[in-house]
Amino acid sequence: MKQPTTFISIQAHDFDHACVYAKIQKNADSDGAIVTFTGLVRELTERGNLHYMTLEHYPEMTQKSLMNICEQARQRWPLGAINIIHRIGKLTPDEQIVFVGVSSKHRKAAFAATEYIMDFLKTKAPFWKKEVSSEGEFWVQAKLSDKQKADDWLAAN
Known part of the structure; x- marks a missing residue:
């Protein structure tokens, strides 16, 4: 049995969904x-038609935070491979901004963990x-509805 793998990438360039999926499958350990x-x-945003957005981050803090989220998901569900890609920089409408992929022995855990991570x-x-x-x-804060979903996960613990 392989040790579960976690891949995290914070990047400006786009990603190929098929390649990322193949990486998860390769590390999914059956x-x-x-x-x-x-x-x-x-x-369309709350403040009109979006021309573009910019995303900034502090690399060490972001990497650690994403790894913590993955570790918390692993404590809740039996997971194999986890892959998170989050883009930064200037992004325009319809561009890919985030990818979360999770493998597990059973679909219920994989679905729940993916939603939890997001x-x-x-x-x-x-x-x-x-x-x-x-x-x-406009600088954008997390929506109240997103905060409520995260709080719901914590309350269910």
């Missing part, structure tokens, strides 16, 4: 389920996001 989520930059990425990961829209430039 797991029966792989669940992936790919997030895209939305064109909920905590949106609320706990130290990314600073500025949207430039038809209404101006």
